[in-house]
Amino acid sequence: KIIQLKNIERPPELKDNLLWDLLSKLLEFDPNKRITAAEALQHPYFTSPEALADVSQEQKDLAQFAVTAQLEGNSNITEYDKDPTYIVAKTKKKERRKNKILK
Numbered sequence: 001k002i003i004q005l006k007n008i009e010r011p012p013e014l015k016d017n018l019l020w021d022l023l024s025k026l027l028e029f030d031p032n033k034r035i036t037a038a039e040a041l042q043h044p045y046f047t048s049p050e051a052l053a054d055v056s057q058e059q060k061d062l063a064q065f066a067v068t069a070q071l072e073g074n075s076n077i078t079e080y081d082k083d084p085t086y087i088v089a090k091t092k093k094k095e096r097r098k099n100k101i102l103k
């Protein structure tokens with residue numbers, strides 16, 4: 001038998017309300033109600049003052065480097081390269097890996 005799921009239960013480990021809201025909208029079963037990738041990127045999880053305050057100097061520097069590279073003729077630079085909120089710096093990746101190992 002196929003069980004019809006109407007919604008996803010929130011895992012108790014997931015404490016962040018904004019993250020849960022985003023995930024539940026991304027995983028909406030009804031495709032007409034599901035948010036698009038573009039809408040997801042505008043979600044408060046990514047755009048709230050708290051999220052913006054979490055942008056590191058390294059991310060800002062990398063975005064500025066991309067802007068400069070584009071001005072110097074690099075045609076491979078996209079809008080995402082120039083926006084520090086879309087950049088995951090190496091130090092952030094290392095931090096996440098370390099946190100995973102410690103858990």
